[in-house]
Amino acid sequence: MTPPIHLISQGLVRERQRAGLSLAEVARRAGIAKSTLSQLESGNGNPSIETLWALCVALNIPFARLMEPESKRMQVIRRGEGPAVNAEHANYQATLLATCPPGARRDIYLLTAQPGSQRCSHPHTPGTVEHIIVTQGRALVGPEESAVELNPGDYICYPGDIPHIFRALDSDTLAVMVLELPG
Structure with missing residues (x-):
């Protein structure tokens, strides 16, 4: 089973890139440190649900999307x-x-x-x-x-x-x- 932080890190990178936003911009919108977001995107850390919710709001995505594996794109x-x-x-x-x-x-x-x-x-x-x-x-x-x-x-x-x-x-x-x- 894939650890949740692995899915979350993939989801954060995927959705941030899809939105065309920089690491700094997403962190600013979510009210978290850029270093915290960088760690999460690297698959490190243990984010709180509040942090994840703030990131979802910043990315304008439903919470569950962070836990979804990458879908087949081609x-x-x-x-x-x-x-x-x-x-x-x-x-x-x-x-x-x-x-x-x-x-x-x-x-x-x-x-x-x-x-x-x-x-x-x-x-x-x-x-x-x-x-x-x-x-x-x-x-x-x-x-x-x-x-x-x-x-x-x-x-x-x-x-x-x-x-x-x-x-x-x-x-x-x-x-x-x-x-x-x-x-």
Whole structure:
């Protein structure tokens, strides 16, 4: 079992970075010493519930989020995989690729790309998630350090708040991009 301070330290770092705040700013907002926050983020110390509550208020997150392990942030679903349901009276199948978290906003784009230079995107707003479905051609897509080659019908989601790429590998590559923005 993971010790609570380990989960708390991971949660503090994750949520502070997601909020785009410095160590000093979070400490100031929570009314604690910067050194105390630094120790907690390093996995040292035994914070009181009052300190943790103050940090949650400073980060504008629910208390339980500090105790949650990091969720899987990248997902790839190949064509023909994923949870699917069939229609009773038609040759029709729906495969669930992603759900939308409460309070989020989604914008939908059709991407057209040619081989050559790749599209390098800087990090978007903290908490942004990109969903891509290749419909024609092939592309290398995802975080710069772990991009994945996708074929027609393949799906990927990844954090849009880190540097990421889209590189067409075939002429006239088409993809649908859903940009999920925090509420």
